[in-house]
Amino acid sequence: MSAGGPFRAIGIAGTGVTVYRKWLDAVSDNIANINNAAPTSGEAFRARYVTAQAVDYGSGTGGVQVGGIELGSGEGRLVHEPDNPLADENGYVRYPDIDLGAQMGQLMMAQRAYQANISVVDRAYDAYQAALQLGRNG
Numbered sequence: 538m539s540a541g542g543p544f545r546a547i548g549i550a551g552t553g554v555t556v557y558r559k560w561l562d563a564v565s566d567n568i569a570n571i572n573n574a575a576p577t578s579g580e581a582f583r584a585r586y587v588t589a590q591a592v593d594y595g596s597g598t599g600g601v602q603v604g605g606i607e608l609g610s611g612e613g614r615l616v617h618e619p620d621n622p623l624a625d626e627n628g629y630v631r632y633p634d635i636d637l638g639a640q641m642g643q644l645m646m647a648q649r650a651y652q653a654n655i656s657v658v659d660r661a662y663d664a665y666q667a668a669l670q671l672g673r674n675g
Contacts, residue, residue, distance in 0.1 A: 547659035552592065552600030553654035559603050560587045567633075567640050574616075574630040576623045581613025582633040610634060615659040 563585040570582040586607040593599030612634070619628030 544661075544665075547665075549600040550654045550661065551671050552602060553647035554651060554658065555652035556589050556603055557647050557654060560589075560597070561644070561651060563587050563606065564640055564644045564647060565589050567635050568635070568637065568644070571633060571635045571637060571640070574618070574621055574623050574632055575613070577615065577625045577629050577631050580611030581631040582635075584609030584633060584635050610668045 553645065565582045573582050575581050586609065588604040588607055589601050590604035592602050613631045614634050615629045616632050617628050618624055618630050621630045623630050
């Protein structure tokens with residue numbers, strides 16, 4: 538491993554951990570709000586989508602960062618629920634247009650990527666500790 542290798546690996550993997558944590562937060566928020574009704578006079582809950590971007594693109598040394606949060610449509614879908622207290626005069630309420638299956642797929646991908654980056658941090662830490670032990674014994 539090159540000089541600074543474990544630290545560089547920890548830093549780059551740490552950026553991935555941060556991005557994937559934000560992605561997990563956004564997906565969790567989307568799933569938690571999937572059944573939130575809103576009056577037709579307002580917007581439905583707007584799904585959150587994390588946009589990631591490379592840091593120092595092309596150099597391979599900067600890692601990744603959250604480039605922004607994109608919001609889904611507030612139009613949602615109209616559902617006829619005349620007994621809902623939020624229903625309009627025609628009995629409709631607005632629900633978010635969020636696909637639970639797609640969100641679960643996103644959740645699994647983000648979770649696996651988060652775990653992979655944590656594993657890189659753990660392996661780099663172990664390599665650093667081994668190098669320290671060599672220095673003490675040498």
